[in-house]
Amino acid sequence: MTDTRRLPWPRTEHWDWQRHAACREYGDTVFFHPEHERGGARLRRENAAKAICGHCPVQRACLHHALQTHEPYGVWGGLGESERRSLLAHTA
Numbered sequence: 001m002t003d004t005r006r007l008p009w010p011r012t013e014h015w016d017w018q019r020h021a022a023c024r025e026y027g028d029t030v031f032f033h034p035e036h037e038r039g040g041a042r043l044r045r046e047n048a049a050k051a052i053c054g055h056c057p058v059q060r061a062c063l064h065h066a067l068q069t070h071e072p073y074g075v076w077g078g079l080g081e082s083e084r085r086s087l088l089a090h091t092a
């Protein structure tokens with residue numbers, strides 16, 4: 001679960017980047033895995049999400065947000081769940 005204590009203040013400048021997110025045109029099902037998704041299906045979905053992130057103008061802000069809040073689920077800023085966990089483990 002997201003650590004809500006780490007969320008930024010509800011001020012426009014902290015959240016404005018989301019207005020420019022490339023994923024706004026796609027459903028959550030591209031970025032968040034359904035229950036029991038495994039193997040090749042998961043890899044294909046994650047790669048599709050990461051390809052969208054690769055063209056996103058706010059990728060950096062998105063990844064920063066996900067790392068700051070320890071967002072546990074989904075693809076954020078071009079990184080999957082295990083990739084963010086690994087990054088956080090190496091910077092703790």
Ligand code: SF4
Pocket residue numbers: 021022023024031052053054056057058059060062063075076077078
């Ligand atoms: S980097 Fe990816 S997840 Fe983040 S806002 Fe852009 S498209 Fe969405």
